Amino acid sequence: MNAPLDHVILEARGIRKSYHKNQIELPVLRGVDVAFHRGDLSALVGRSGSGKSTLMHLLATLDQPDEGEVWFDGSRIDHLPRRARDAYRNHDIGIIFQFYHLLPELTAVENVLAPAMIGRSVLGYFRERKSLMARAEAMLDRVGLLDRKSHKPSEMSGGEMQRVAIARSLMSEPKLLLADEPTGNLDTETGESILQLLRQLNEDDGLTIVMITHDDAIARRADRCYRMQDGLLVDRLNSESPTAPANRLVA
Numbered sequence: 124m125n126a127p128l129d130h131v132i133l134e135a136r137g138i139r140k141s142y143h144k145n146q147i148e149l150p151v152l153r154g155v156d157v158a159f160h161r162g163d164l165s166a167l168v169g170r171s172g173s174g175k176s177t178l179m180h181l182l183a184t185l186d187q188p189d190e191g192e193v194w195f196d197g198s199r200i201d202h203l204p205r206r207a208r209d210a211y212r213n214h215d216i217g218i219i220f221q222f223y224h225l226l227p228e229l230t231a232v233e234n235v236l237a238p239a240m241i242g243r244s245v246l247g248y249f250r251e252r253k254s255l256m257a258r259a260e261a262m263l264d265r266v267g268l269l270d271r272k273s274h275k276p277s278e279m280s281g282g283e284m285q286r287v288a289i290a291r292s293l294m295s296e297p298k299l300l301l302a303d304e305p306t307g308n309l310d311t312e313t314g315e316s317i318l319q320l321l322r323q324l325n326e327d328d329g330l331t332i333v334m335i336t337h338d339d340a341i342a343r344r345a346d347r348c349y350r351m352q353d354g355l356l357v358d359r360l361n362s363e364s365p366t367a368p369a370n371r372l373v374a
């Protein structure tokens with residue numbers, strides 16, 4: 124198959140995936156083709172159970188498709204060896220989740236630092252500790268949370284915890300951020316501030332973002348929206364929201 128076009132950073136081609144339970148096959152993705160464009164804030168929208176998280180897991184190489192291909196930045200990534208998949212997740216992309224996945228015993232700044240410790244020897248870590256700490260603090264500052272750097276997750280609000288998770292995902296200077304229901308656990312106002320932060324990172328820092336959501340109103344805020352239904356990409360959202368003038372129809 125041909126490599127993706129240059130403006131496409133992440134692409135799924137002909138993806139099929141089934142789960143098996145009690146010897147019954149449950150087809151969850153039934154031939155999904157989707158291409159996310161470099162520099163966009165894209166949304167993948169669909170009802171609960173439509174297969175969004177399953178697709179995201181495949182895009183993140185947390186699982187492998189039964190059929191089809193996943194391409195990132197010009198390379199095929201769906202059946203890479205484990206080390207290469209780890210490197211992709213640790214360096215090329217950032218991932219944030221609805222429930223933040225912070226370590227409860229660590230402070231905000233330690234949570235941001237944590238992934239940078241993976242793959243480094245203890246000696247290597249201590250040698251670079253100062254610069255890593257400075258970067259972690261800069262990332263916390265980027266998300267407006269430097270003054271909470273010594274707080275543990277139990278001492279932060281949901282919105283603050285999501286900001287820490289975003290700061291953590293930025294540590295490795297990813298080319299793309301995968302966000303699974305990033306506002307799903309937040310009230311409307313706090314969710315709005317997280318959306319604005321994602322938009323800022325997209326516009327100011329050029330970060331490509333793929334956001335998964337079940338909420339049409341949130342999806343309409345993206346540059347491109349892709350709708351999933353019963354394991355298929357069915358259409359692209361008609362986006363006429365006045366708040367999203369850059370919103371494009373994807374035919």
Ligand SMILES: Nc1ncnc2c1ncn2[C@@H]1O[C@H](COP(=O)(O)OP(=O)(O)OP(=O)(O)O)[C@@H](O)[C@H]1O
Pocket residue numbers: 142143144149151169170171172173174175176177178337
């Ligand atoms: N590990 C698994 N084993 C069996 N079935 C699964 C597994 N994971 C997901 N499913 C099923 O696959 C379907 C799609 O799930 P998925 O989590 O991808 O949907 P979703 O669109 O992300 O939903 P939600 O918005 O509720 O997270 C669901 O019917 C779910 O029950």
